[in-house]
Amino acid sequence: MFHALANPNRFLKLARPATAICLWAGLALIAFGCWAGLTQTPPDYLQGETVRIMYIHVPSAWLGMAGWSSLAIASFSYLVWRHPLAAVAARAIAMPGALFTALCLITGSIWGRPTWGTWWQWDGRLTSMLLLFFVYLAYMALARADRERGGDARIPALFGIAGTVLLPIIHYSVIWWNTLHQGPSITLSGSSIAESILWPLWFTLAGFTLFFAAIVLMRMRAELATQKAEARMRRLTHA
Amino acid sequence: MKAKHQRLTLGLLAVAAVLGASGLALSALRTQASFFYSPGDVVRDGLPLGHHVRLGGMVEKGSVRHMPDGITVRFVVTDGKAQVPVRFTGVTPDLFREGSGVVAEGEFQRDGSFIADNLLAKHDARYMPPQVAGKMHETKTLQP
Numbered sequence: 001m002f003h004a005l006a007n008p009n010r011f012l013k014l015a016r017p018a019t020a021i022c023l024w025a026g027l028a029l030i031a032f033g034c035w036a037g038l039t040q041t042p043p044d045y046l047q048g049e050t051v052r053i054m055y056i057h058v059p060s061a062w063l064g065m066a067g068w069s070s071l072a073i074a075s076f077s078y079l080v081w082r083h084p085l086a087a088v089a090a091r092a093i094a095m096p097g098a099l100f101t102a103l104c105l106i107t108g109s110i111w112g113r114p115t116w117g118t119w120w121q122w123d124g125r126l127t128s129m130l131l132l133f134f135v136y137l138a139y140m141a142l143a144r145a146d147r148e149r150g151g152d153a154r155i156p157a158l159f160g161i162a163g164t165v166l167l168p169i170i171h172y173s174v175i176w177w178n179t180l181h182q183g184p185s186i187t188l189s190g191s192s193i194a195e196s197i198l199w200p201l202w203f204t205l206a207g208f209t210l211f212f213a214a215i216v217l218m219r220m221r222a223e224l225a226t227q228k229a230e231a232r233m234r235r236l237t238h239a
Numbered sequence: 240m241k242a243k244h245q246r247l248t249l250g251l252l253a254v255a256a257v258l259g260a261s262g263l264a265l266s267a268l269r270t271q272a273s274f275f276y277s278p279g280d281v282v283r284d285g286l287p288l289g290h291h292v293r294l295g296g297m298v299e300k301g302s303v304r305h306m307p308d309g310i311t312v313r314f315v316v317t318d319g320k321a322q323v324p325v326r327f328t329g330v331t332p333d334l335f336r337e338g339s340g341v342v343a344e345g346e347f348q349r350d351g352s353f354i355a356d357n358l359l360a361k362h363d364a365r366y367m368p369p370q371v372a373g374k375m376h377e378t379k380t381l382q383p
Contacts, residue, residue: 042368043368043369044366044367045367046362047366076250076254079246080243080246080247080250081243115333115360115362116332116334116360117332117333117334117359117360118359121274122274124272124273124274164257164258165257165264166261167261172265173272176265177272177273177274178274178275178295179273180295180342182340182362182363182364183363185365192364192366193366194366196368197366197368198366
């Protein structure tokens with residue numbers, strides 16, 4: 001299955017319908033989740049209506065981190081199995097990953113003002129998330145430089161693996177250190193968010209994840225098309 | 240050993256090294272990277288006198304006293320191990336209340352008390368509707 005997809009044409013045949021499904025299903029779930037989160041849930045007992053920003057903030061944080069995890073997995077598969085699509089996938093993930101990390105920082109800042117009384121503090125969680133954003137930018141610059149110099153994408157892939165150092169730090173920052181940011185609300189053993197407030201979050205989480213997948217597939221298809229065009233150009237000039 | 244297996248071993252070693260580095264960073268920064276001192280830290284390590292620091296913990300129930308000047312408030316910050324009396328002059332954040340988390344910025348005094356020049360509210364990981372919490376959330380605005 002994994003190796004069958006190494007053939008770009010076979011991948012494209014699957015990716016075309018998958019893009020449309022992810023995009024429209026994702027947008028529909030986001031729309032429903034946001035509508036439900038804005039109108040169908042009660043306010044929080046302490047924060048009031050402010051709590052509703054959670055339906056955007058939590059999926060953004062999840063995708064910022066899940067984005068880097070998948071970028072690292074793609075980099076790893078590229079380095080070990082030389083899977084040609086893996087390098088394309090890793091590059092395609094970087095931009096939406098950086099975007100959602102930025103969205104997480106922005107919505108977190110807007111949420112922090114009314115609840116904590118500050119836009120920004122150099123707290124363990126906030127600082128490590130900001131670092132992840134910079135690491136995304138560095139990866140994008142490195143991947144572009146490597147491509148322009150005709151490199152084989154090995155250096156960006158190594159950087160992709162090295163960047164995972166941040167993921168456990170972000171996750172455990174609120175558990176191991178005193179931070180202004182509260183501890184995790186949703187863990188494997190359950191959630192400390194009341195069910196009546198929590199349920200639309202599952203819709204926006206699933207919706208944004210599908211939307212993210214759609215962006216990645218689109219960017220991969222664009223990249224493969226560019227590669228094809230470049231190869232054709234080279235053949236024409238040599239002929 | 241095939242080249243592919245060699246790369247796999249090297250890759251796995253790299254991932255292990257990265258995760259190990261992350262764990263070392265976390266444990267090495269354990270005390271330095273904290274956002275605030277808790278009252279228990281101060282009892283254990285002594286007062287950080289002469290430094291502008293943050294003190295965090297819970298506002299002890301029944302400890303909030305408003306002074307006659309109207310803008311000074313005194314309360315006790317506790318973490319279950321120790322208590323620190325705090326004095327703050329200024330506007331408290333909306334979520335500042337007894338039994339809830341707080342981070343105060345300011346300086347420790349020689350007598351072990353703390354004078355704050357800024358307060359941040361810290362909320363916990365629980366979210367629930369007002370009916371469940373047993374009290375209605377009121378949005379307070381100043382009447383014109």
